[in-house]
Amino acid sequence: MIFRQLADPTSSTYTYLLADSDSREAVLIDPVFEQVERDAAILHELDLRLLYTLDTHVHADHVTGAWLLKQRLGSKIAVSAASQAEGADRYLADGDLVQFGARHLEARATPGHTSGCLTYVLDDRSMAFTGDVLLIRGSGRTDFQQGDAHKMYQSVHRRIFTLPSTCLLYPAHDYRGLTVTSVEEEKRFNPRLGIAIGEEDFVGYMKNLGLPHPKQIDIAVPANMKSGQPADGQDKASAQHWAPLTYTFAGIYEIQPDAFEENAATIQLVDVREPSEFDGPLGHIASATLVPLGQLGTSIDRLDRTRPVVTVCRSGARSAQATVLLQRAGFAQVANLAGGMLRWRAEGHPVVGGKA
Template sequence: MLIFRQMFDTQSSTYTYLLADSESRVCVLIDPVFEQVHRDASFISELGLELLWTLDTHVHADHVTGAWLLKQRLGSRVALAAAGGAEGADRYLQHGDIVEFGARHLKVRATPGHTNGCLTYVLDDDTRAFTGDALLIRGCGRTDFQQGDARQLYHSIKEQIFSLPDNCQLWPAHDYRGATMTTVCEERRYNPRIGGELSESDFTGYLANLGLPHPKQIDIAVPANLRCGKPESGVAPAEPDWAPLSLTFGGIWEVAPQWLEEHADEVQIVDVREPDEVVGPLGHIAAAIRVPLAHLAEKAEEFSKEKPVVTVCRAGGRSAQATVILQRKGFEKVANLAGGMLRWNAGQHPTQGSFDYDAGL
């Protein structure tokens, strides 16, 4: 029996997949995200599993892989395409290779085009395939950077993915509209980029005119992923125990809004926005201490170093900088509110002092 979980990272819209053999309790993770290592490790522990391999479908440009960090914490091994050019993997995969986990295995199919090192992992009984960015739900990966080649991607999809059984479930690395999976039959019929009778010239012409901006994290993600997610320092930070925190690749510990709402009285919440923002449309958290970022260093001595500090701003950028300032001042228990007040409000957590400019209230 197969144990299967699909997990999602909201920041990069990335799916991570856990597959385990129920008898031996060993598992693999496909496309782990650096910031979600704590979550993934918790799932593995709670299910009583042993992580054998992390498998990346390609060298990602929109997030940093959690492969290296999981290796440090759980002793797993790292595998990805030999053609991807990354350093530090334990195994470099080629078309036709097999990755075993207990009595189950994944078959490796090379599906280049989005990048030259893209792989699709097919479950041993051909019931599921993990397509990375090669084929998305009613879409496909772009081909305008990282050795992308639209003609190559066309043939990868037609020959390596659409050749699977009609009812084979396809699980992509991303989705931006809330869809979770599809099938070979559906994509052959309904995919607007490559389904139906669309030709190679139709496909390449479509991709040549997408006009999309490059991923926001490309300058950070690609170099990091060419090291399998290993930070330049080469050191895995110690895990804080005062809250279930996640670590960004930039070294910032973050806490989720839900946890902060439930534990607001156990921490010091420091809002580093300007005064007019605090009473603007986003409002503020009731227990927050208001200290603009420019004055944080001089005001830091007013906070207790024994009680954890959570910093807050509009979207999480300034408050991430605030955690660095506080750490330099000797604060050890510091975290950033992930996504700032934008994410706090999106989750409908309670606020005070908001001002509706449209309504004039």
């Protein structure tokens, strides 16, 4: 099985990718709207087909990427039937299975943080994805969205702590950089829900947290009740629509050599190699302006901010860093020439100078 844990630093949300390595069928748990391009990139790079997005609950701190992924990749949306969210393709009840290839996840109803919380348990019970019901050495809140401390305590003790002690538990959030725990660890060390703590102790604990109102709740909850669909029902295209581009999991937009040739007339090409390389064995592209990477920061004013910029180097590594520097400097339309001059020459595209 293929497994990846992905993080959104803004909301401290974890998104989980699980895929069957034979069929290449995949599911995403708790995708984030702003991270859809990242998620699509890793699915593409690993040659995976997204069957379902699964939300553990209606989130109050970020907007789900479920609707946007459906628009772009054709995946189906699955949520808890108790959530009452609109726009899903499948509404899950306790005990339902979500199949991907030869593997599946079992949906376990674990209300308490919200009434529609689900924990997803992998078929061999080696992993479980607990949403906000059980966090690492903590728990989600119970003071809004139908929260109920009594239900949360019962959900954790009856539906999660009954899993094997070695079962790894992956929460929807962590605010300290922790990534994974286990049933055994949480039974022993969770200061709110540990096995020795009684239900009334937990309820008293939760009544006195005194936490502030979630910053994004007024935006996130209404959007998530529609599975993340924007109010205008439109998938706003990226600003990077000036040419056919590929978004990599490293967070870099790339343009393929053929696509660059087709759009070269409208593009500023910046070669970030050293002068000796520019005039060296690989040669250079006729329209390129030489700006070595080390001088890029002091040469920004040489570039037209109204036109797209493509960067190039020997292999694509230095020019990838150049795209990051240009974006930080306020350039909105920037891409890296995939494979650099090595690929350009290997595919037979024209150069100035260089050796045969």
